[in-house]
Amino acid sequence: MSRIVGIDLGTSTSEIACIVDGAPRLFPNTQGKLVTPSVVHITQDGAAVVGEEAAEYLFTRPDCTFMEVKRLTGSGEKLKAHGKEYVPEEIQAMLLRYLVGCAETGLGEKVDRAVITVPAYFTDVQRRMTAKAGELAGLQVERIINEPTAAALDYGLSNLKECKNVLVYDLGGGTLDVTVLELFEGIIDVKASCGNNHLGGKDFDEIIMAHLADPAGDERALMRLKKSAEDCKIALSSRDEYKVSLPFLLTDGDGKPVSVEQTISCQDFEEWVSEKVSSTRDQMMSALGDAKLNPQDLQVVLLVGGSTRIPCVKKLVEATLGAVPRSLVDPDLTVARGAAIQAGLIEGSLNNEDLVLTDVCPYTLGTAPLQSGLFGKRKVFDPLIPRNTTIPTEKSAIYTTVADFQTSVIIEVYQGESSNPENNEQLGEVRLTGIPPARKEKEQIEVNFGYDMNGILQVKASVVSTGKQVSAEISTTGVKARAVLDVSKWEQAEGARSFRPLVRKAEKLISSGKDIGGDITLLLRRLKEAILLKDQEQIDELREDLLAMIEVLEKADKLL
Ligand SMILES: Nc1ncnc2c1ncn2[C@@H]1O[C@H](COP(=O)(O)OP(=O)(O)OP(=O)(O)O)[C@@H](O)[C@H]1O
Ligand SMILES: [Mg+2]
Incomplete structure (x- = not known):
């Protein structure tokens, strides 16, 4: 078995390390640098050029060069190069x-x-897709760990004797994470994590770009503009002003060249980004609140990520927490070092009696059962694992059937904090069939959630009376992509015609109020989606299920 490496797969930059002689060691890339731009260029014959070298192609071949792909993790979005489509994981x-x-x-x-x-x-979904990327790269992914937790491991390894409350503030290229943890003689106990998956240096670049020019549709101009905006932002971390100079950036409507010359001051920049920077106060307060700590209970504030070099970001952290954040870890390398430490604990090259780690689940996870209320039945979010529960964890809940002679049930799985499931993110669903037909509420269904060390959810469902269980691999792929499908257009899809009678029949049952459990509605929607996506396997499976469900309803109707 090979050694285990630790990888910080960042939005803007990535790093790789491993434990050598009891301490993390970073590896230089082919250009001799420890920090590699997260840029991939795809050549005509489909080969990959990565990092520094690929970054050059951003200006010459922006059509087949990709940056900040981490932002698309789990989005289902496709990337095109030389007429071929790639998913972000590839x-x-x-x-x-x-x-x-x-x-x-x-x-x-x-x-x-x-x-x-x-x-x-x-x-x-984003975690699964990250693990998938690892597999596609031919790697056995031993563990997915949280970036701020990795930083805490790095700090913890060099401060084994300390007992302190620590807040990690990680603002990188694309994401913000705030984690509160307690360090106690090598035991790292994560109490709470909060964040924003769409806030980082990239957003600050875009704000500057918007003040400089609008290269609408001109990819090359866009790349030059992005580069200048980022240079400007970085310069303003150590200077009062910066002059952006972009000769012949664009051509106007008459074909005349347009150049950009503009001096931007630190004050301008701070004003422009102030709202976004200030918004991170909420995440700090929320993580502290969940950890049941006050700012004055913190002894250490760790700043991680390139964007924490921005003076107004540091100032905000200081003003919010009332403590001066000190640069106790290397903001660029600490996450990869921490990943290597975790790797070392798994492979045994580090002694796991010295360093112990517990982490939490950052979101609430639950189901969306139907519940009767004053205004009829509606779906409510039923939390099984509350946010910031220590992981790994396992929770179960018992539900009953909602309709007479109901023989199957669809358990929808959601992640989020709203009592209305529609406001949360749907992770997938589990279909349990073979419930013995009985009067409503007579049969019980047990749902079990297991949340593992990688932060990945496994769902199991079983019929209590028979013990029948489904191997409930929740189908997460395409959940997001599905949201953008307009199912009302299903009939326009190729081969849709032959499904008309079945669809009409199902729609009739639904409109006559017979679909009490909501299963037919859900199956019908899925079938229409599958038809639109031309997913034959799903189409066949869903048609069978829908037919079976309709049959059950019709039978029950006769009995009643
Ligand atoms: N001196 C600086 N001043 C301001 N911003 C900087 C500075 N140095 C780097 N940055 C910004 O930091 C960001 C990259 O930081 P980092 O490498 O930590 O992010 P990442 O790990 O790739 O992203 P993430 O953790 O969000 O996935 C970029 O937006 C870059 O422009
Ligand atoms: Mg990072």
Whole structure:
């Protein structure tokens, strides 16, 4: 078995490390640098060029060069290069492959096992997709760990004797994470995590860009503009003003060249980003609140991520927490170092009696059963695992059937904090069939949620009376993509015609109020989606299920 490497797969930059002689060691890339831009260029023949070298192509071949792909994790969005489509995980896999190659060169041996970090606030789907990227890169993903927790491990390893409350504030290229933890002689006990998956340096670049020019549709101009905006932002972290100069950036309506020359002051920049920067106060307060701590209970504030070099970001953290954040860890390398430490604990190259880690689940996870209320039946979010529960964890709930002779049930799985499931993120659903027909509320269904060390959810469902269980791999792929499908257009899809009689029949049952459990409604929606997506396997399966469900309803109707 190979060694395990730790990888910080970042929005803007990525790093790779491993434990060598009892301490984390970072590996340089092919350009000799420890920090690699998360950029992938795909050549005509489908080969990947990664990092520094790929970044050059952002200006010459923006059509087949990708940056900040981490932001698309789990979105179902497709990326195109040379007429071929790629999912974000495939591009991420190319980046991982390159990093692993750098580690292999550094170690002089083959590597096929890794710990990969993700933002603490990454959703279940985003974690699965990150693990998938690792698999596509030929890696055995030993653990997915949270980035701020990795930073805490790095700090913890060098401060084994300390007993302190620590807040990690990680603002990178694309994400914000705030984690509160207690460090007690090598025991790292994460109390709470909060964050924003869509806030980071990238947003600050975009704000500057908007003040400079609008290159609408001109990819090359857009890349030049982005580069200048980022240069400007970075310069303003150590200077009072910066002059952006972009000769012949665009051509106007008459074909005349347009250049951009503009001096931006630190004060301008701070004003422009003030709202976004201030918004991070909420995450700090929320994480502290969940950890049941006050700002004055904190002894250490760790700043992680390139964007914490921005003076007004530091000022906000200081003003909110009343403590001066000190640069106690390397903001760029600490996450990869922490990932390597986790790897070392798994492979045994570090002693796991010295360093123990507990982490939490950052979101509330639950189901959406039907509940009777004053205004009839409606779906409510039923939390099974409350946010910031220590992981791994396992919780069960018992539900009953809601309709007479109901023989199947669909358990929808949600993640979020709202009592209305529609406001939360749907992770997937589990279909349990073979419930013995009986009067409503007579049969019980047990639902079990298991949340593992990787922050990934496993759902099990069983019929209490028979013990029949479904291997409930929740189907998460495409959940988001589905949201953008307009199912009302299903009839326009190829081959949709032959489904008309079945669909009409189901619609009739629904409109006559017979679909009490809501299963037919859900199955019908899924079937229409599958028809639109031309997913034959799903179509066949859903048609069978829908037919069976209709049959049950009709039978029950006769009996009543
Ligand atoms: N001196 C600086 N001043 C301001 N911003 C900086 C500075 N140095 C780097 N950055 C910004 O930090 C961001 C990259 O930080 P980092 O490498 O920590 O992010 P990442 O790990 O790739 O992203 P994430 O953790 O969100 O996935 C970029 O937006 C970059 O422009
Ligand atoms: Mg990062």
